[in-house]
Amino acid sequence: MSFFNKMLASVGVGAAEIDTHLEKASYHPGEEIRGMVHIRGGNVEQKVDHIYIKVMTEYIREHDDKKVRETYTIAKYHVADHLLVRKGERLQIPFSFPLPLETPMTLSRQPVWIHTGLDIDHAVDPNDRDYIEVTPHPYATVVLQAAQELGFRFKEATCEYHPRLGRGVPFVQEIEFYPGREFSSRVEELEFIFNLERDGIHVLVEVDRRGRGFSGWLERSFEMDERTAWMSLSQSDLQRGNRYVADVLGELIYRQAR
Incomplete structure (x- = not known):
């Protein structure tokens, strides 16, 4: 394992990658979301401290007589801890969680997305974003x-x-x-x-x-x-x-x- 590859992975070049696959793209608040986190190892072996999933959205707030959009995490779910992702290795980790009742409907293009992240020490943390449709409960x-x-x-x-x-x-x-x-x-x-x-x-x-x-x-x-x-x-x-x-x-x- 070369020092050069380790250095590149620390800034995200040739590092592990993630891709979250959801069972479907449309849910209502309170419904169970199920899917699979796909991890593909990069050019070097890396230790993953945590894998987490966030349900995220945006809201409008007035500040200094201006309307600004702020990003907010509605809920954060733990998926896995302490994984060793070897060079080129492919892993699949299942998950499920309820979509919070506070999740807004995606009316008028209101964005709601699933953010998946890996926590890796001394490296750029890989992440993935998947937009979903939220229908009325x-x-x-x-x-x-x-x-x-x-x-x-x-x-x-x-x-x-x-x-x-x-x-x-x-x-x-x-x-x-x-x-x-x-x-x-x-x-x-x-x-x-x-x-x-x-x-x-x-x-x-x-x-x-x-x-x-x-x-x-x-x-x-x-x-x-x-x-x-x-x-x-x-x-x-x-x-x-x-x-x-x-x-x-x-x-x-x-x-x-x-």
Whole structure:
């Protein structure tokens, strides 16, 4: 094993490489992610201290009146420790973990990716990034379909810095809708923030009221046209279907839009 090859490997030339293979590319929060970490040895033998996988995303934060994107690790999972990767050797290490309930959906091009890394002392650490699609959790799907039944149309989704509402993460995903005909005279915009639980879902519903005349202008000027309320749905509530949830949601919106 030449000193020259060791030196090159320490800066990433001819070092071990990794490639993570996932069973599929689309998941919903709470679903099990399974896959295999493929390691290919480089030109020299290397000791790997740790193999880890992170679930990562981005959120928007205002700083000095500017919006900046910040990267955040939602969860980090241990895969293996203390491996010796010989020259040219090929290894495969299986893994599985649940996608955290706090993972945002990949609506409006919201990025979510799986980052796999090797910790190697005195060397550039190899890593791999795999983007995934995150679809709505089945509980969230019922709420979204209920909104659709009420005529609301998806507008956009953004992840914004909000540590108080983030429940373990420093951001929330805000999902915005245009009103349909039934609510168009009362509602300018509808917004959801989902908080998932194992046995149900809490939805922060924000109704942006459509104000008229001077009083409407006054409310908009002082942001008094926005009304928020929590809607909590148990698993049994959700099992009653879209129509039941639409009735609950519709009643809440009417109250907030008065």
